[in-house]
Amino acid sequence: MEVGYPDHRRPLYLASSINQIPIKRALVDMGAPMNLIPLSTLQAAGISERKIQGCPMEVTGFGRKGEYTAGHIQLWLKMGPIASLARFHMVKMEVSYHVLLGRPWLHKHRLVSSTYHQCLKGRMNGKMIRIAANPSPFEQVEAYLVETMFYDQWAPSGESSEKLELILLLKEYKDVFAWDYSEMPGLDPGLVVHTLNVDLEAKQVAQPTRKFHTEIEGKIVKEVEKLLAAGFIKPI
Incomplete structure (x- = not known):
């Protein structure tokens, strides 16, 4: 070398x-x-x-x-x-x-x-x-x-x-920031909001189930559980 x-x-x-x-x-x-x-x-x-x-x-x-x-x-x-x-x-x-x-x-x-x-x-x-x-x-x-x-x-x-x-x-000033979903209850929509711009009259198509590596799938499940526990998402 x-x-x-x-x-x-x-x-x-x-x-x-x-x-x-x-x-x-x-x-x-x-x-x-x-x-x-x-x-x-x-x-x-x-x-x-x-x-x-x-x-x-x-x-x-x-x-x-x-x-x-x-x-x-x-x-x-x-x-x-x-x-x-x-x-x-x-x-x-x-x-x-x-x-x-x-x-x-x-x-x-x-x-x-x-x-x-x-x-x-x-x-x-x-x-x-x-x-x-x-x-x-x-x-x-x-x-x-x-x-x-x-x-x-x-x-x-x-x-x-x-x-x-x-x-x-x-x-x-790290206490000013939210580091977990549980630290953000009742987030004011006037501050930030996320929407999906979709056509309500469009035909709905079910997508096939995606498969992930077992290690990645475990991380996805943990994140979804955190979102459910914080009330950010709900099953429909």
Whole structure:
């Protein structure tokens, strides 16, 4: 497999999301025995420190310098087609990554990483998957970070922060929205109404019964039952 930069020194940064909040720099590090998340990422995602559990642990970095974590937290991580809960140990230090994914996450999903080929590879549901690196993990305002020297293009400035602010706003006012049929009783027809524009004089023709895959049919039955229970539809 050829790479665009045969003599590059790029780290393996992947785009992902934490609790549905997009992040640009998930650093994959095969040498790390745990997954790490800095306090700044938790704050940007609107996650309270009070959710941190467990006792501090010492982690040793470059030069054998020791730092202590503040505990751990379970977060929903989505990386490409892979979505699952992951345990992160929180650190209060300035780092260039948004999260660091070590051996626990890689081994859990049986993934092989390559900084040279800038990707992760593995198998999911019997099929080969490949998750490519983020080609532009830094914004221009982050040019002071040393690792930006390895990249020749910037992420769109402000786009990610605006999207993050919008997601946080929607989460703050999530009680305004209806998330289930049962939360919409007595919906005012003056607000919205659905009609079928049919010719009442047209001859009615019974259509043949449609057959679905058993898995899809089960989902259809569940949705119909929800609509019946909420009174949105009724048998005729």
